[in-house]
Amino acid sequence: MFTFLVRLFALIGFLIVAGVVTGVWLYWRSEPSLPDTIVLELDFERPMVEAAGGGLDSLIGHSDATLRDVLDAVERGRTDPRVKGLVARFGGDTMGFAQAQEIRTAIDRFRATGRFAIAYADSFGESGAGNRSYMLASAFDEVWLQPLGIVSLTGLSAQIPFLRTALDELGVRPQFEQREEYKSFAEMLTRSDFTPAHREMMESLIGDLTGQIADAVARSRRMAVAEVRGLIDRAPLMDGEALAARLIDRIGYRDEAVAEAVRRSGGAELVDLLDYLAIAGPVHAEGPTIALIHAVGTITRGSDEREALDPLNATAERLVGALEEAAEDPTVVAAILRIDSGGGSVAASESIRRAVVKLREAGKPVVVSMGDTAASGGYWIAMNADRILASPATFTGSIGVVAGKVSGAALSQRLGVNWGVVEVGRNAGMWSPARPFNESHEERLNALIDASYKAFLDKVAEARRLSPEQVHDAARGRVWTGTQALRLGLVDELGDQERAIAIARELAKLAPDAPVTLTPFPPPKSTLDELLDLASGRGELIQGARTLAALKPLADMARPLLAALNAEPRMVMTPTGLR
Missing domain, CATH: 1.20.5 (Single alpha-helices involved in coiled-coils or other helix-helix interfaces)
Structure with a gap:
């Protein structure tokens, strides 16, 4: 009390x-008001997330730009007579491939109205790659680079750590089963190098993505694809080299690029993207409601504590609730399920898939928009939608299952730790990390995996109207790019979120130009709700999560190993390690 x-x-x-x-x-x-003439100012060095979190972030000034913010602002600006152009700052590869492709499409639409777009960078990747950053910048009609900057259009590298030798030294034994040869999620624990299948898959992914980069740059810079590939082999390029190679238009400082934007606009004022959007308002804000539901991160069954830590998590509890709420809301005519997830729990994925089916049965079409990743469990929750869209660079597929555990029995013995065991039931200690699987455990493990994998194949065949042979060819645990997945019938078309909205209109039997309201389900938490969480004690979880956010890069590296400690059958995409 x-x-x-x-x-x-x-x-x-x-x-x-x-x-x-x-x-x-x-x-x-x-x-608040806007100037009579505007040049939008974008900063792609600023963190960008898929969707907004809670209201407390905004109040204390920790709100990141969202992909939806950027798309809305550019889309609003291209029809606003006050907006004459935009100038954007670039740097390293801070966004995903699919995100960069979506924004490229938005920039193309913006420029098609006669407005200008100027890209500026101190350096396109300085001590790292700048592939995604430059690919997006190349869509602008002018690309500026600061003196002594570089264009690090170096191509792609996949670097995956294999820990088996280190685990053997520690006395830690990983025991995993997978379906099938490309479902290589656990191989970083069980092997010391790529298997032939794993290497083949990675070479295919990198080859396809590299081709997409070369094609995009060649198209935007009016160059031959072979010429761009040759420049990739020469990169990183210094400022003068990049200018001579026609990858950039001018060498100059940021203030000079901004001054040029102001000159081209006839003296317009610079307005930050988020400030512009806050005053001008989102594009889709009137008419029938299209529910926008985000599934971001690892798919889990969910709990109140996880909801407090991450308001955009991909828990079954949150997503099923959002889908059910959309089904019951009489103003909702369709839903867009935006997925950026490499998978997770089989049970949680099935709960979400079932909710998608129920929403469709309620007479409300569902369109899936795939972000950077919609693979394994991320594909499971997508497959029953009315229409599935991916970006060319989306990672999807990975239709397979992996399960197992890491046993520390030898390490315990080395440390002098003895485990006393009392149990009833032949397989009672099956998931214990204190000892390895025995024959009975392995029989049950394989039965679980086989049942989950068969269900995955059968459901994909039914949902996508594919033959068993077609599904098997597309499955086997293999990760595909969106372009590859389209050829296999796993997705319906390549397109961005604006295209997803257009399809949702069509399926809801609205006119192609009918205004719609794009509404997040569930809505982001208000400031008051988060304050009440603080008063109830959950604020410690929230604050702790925000403190740990600074450690996210380290957490991303450790996540596959941590996930491996969860022994339930999982549908998780193979780490790509792309740089």
Whole structure:
């Protein structure tokens, strides 16, 4: 009781202070307006996420731009007579391939209206690759590079750590079964190098993506594809080399690029992308509702604690709830399921897939828009949609199952740790990391994997209207790019989110130009909701998650190993290690 009262009074005090601060802020920002002529300013060095989190992030100034923000602002700007052009800052490869391709398409539409677009970079990748960054920048009609900057259009590299030798030294024994040869998720633990199938898959992925980069740059810079491939082999290129090779248009500083944008606009004012969007408003904000549901990250069954840590997580609890809410909402005429997930739990994926089916049965079409990744369990939750769209660079497929565990029995013995065991049931200790699988355990493990894999194949065949032979050719655990998946029948077409909205209109029997309201389901948490979480004690989880966000690169590297400790059958995409 005392703890509750302390939190209650702390909340009241916080609300008073927040109210005063908000009042001052609102007064200062009262009746915001936009200049008569505008040059939009974008910063692609700024972190960009798939979708917005909670309201508290915005209040304390930790709100990142979302992909939807960028697309909305560019789409709004191309029809706004005040907007004359845009200038964007680039740097390293901070976004995914599919995200870069979606924004390229938006820039193409923007420029098609006669507006200009200027790209500027201190360096397109300085101590790392700049492939995605430059591929996007090449869609602009002018590309500027600072003196002494480089264009690190170096091509792609896949670097995957294989830990088997290190684990053997430690006395740790990984035991995994997979279906089939390309389902190589666990091979980083069980092997010391690529298998022939794993290497073949990676070479195919890198080859296809490299071709997409070369084609995009060649098209935008009016060069031959062979010429671009030759430049990739020479890169990184210094400023003068890049200018001579026609990869850039000018060598100059940021202030000079901005001055050129202002000159071309006839003296317009620079307006930050997020500020412009906040005042001008999103593009799709009137008319019947299309529910936008994000499935981002590892697919899990879910819990309240995980919801507090990550409001955009791909838990079955959150996604099933969102899909059911869309089914019950009379204003919703269709749904777009935006997926950026490499998979996860079999059970959770099936729960989400079932909710997609139920939403369709409620008379509301579902369009899947695949982001950077929609593979394994990410493909499972997509396959029953009315229409599936991918970007050319989307990683998808990975139709297969892997399961097993890491046993530390030898390490325990080395450390002098003895495990006393009391159990009833032949397989009671099957998932224990204290000892390896025995024959009975392995029989049950393989039965589980076989059942899950057969269900995966059967459901894909039914949902995509493919023969068993076609599904098997597309499956075997193999990861495909969106371009490859289209040829295999795993997706219906290549397209961005604007195309997904157009298809949703069509399936909902709306006119092609009918206005629609694109609404997140569930809506992002309000500031008040997050404050109540703080008062209830869940705020410690929220704050802890935000502190740990700084360690995300390390967490991304460790995630495959951590996931391996979960012994249930999993549908998880093979790590690509692309750089």
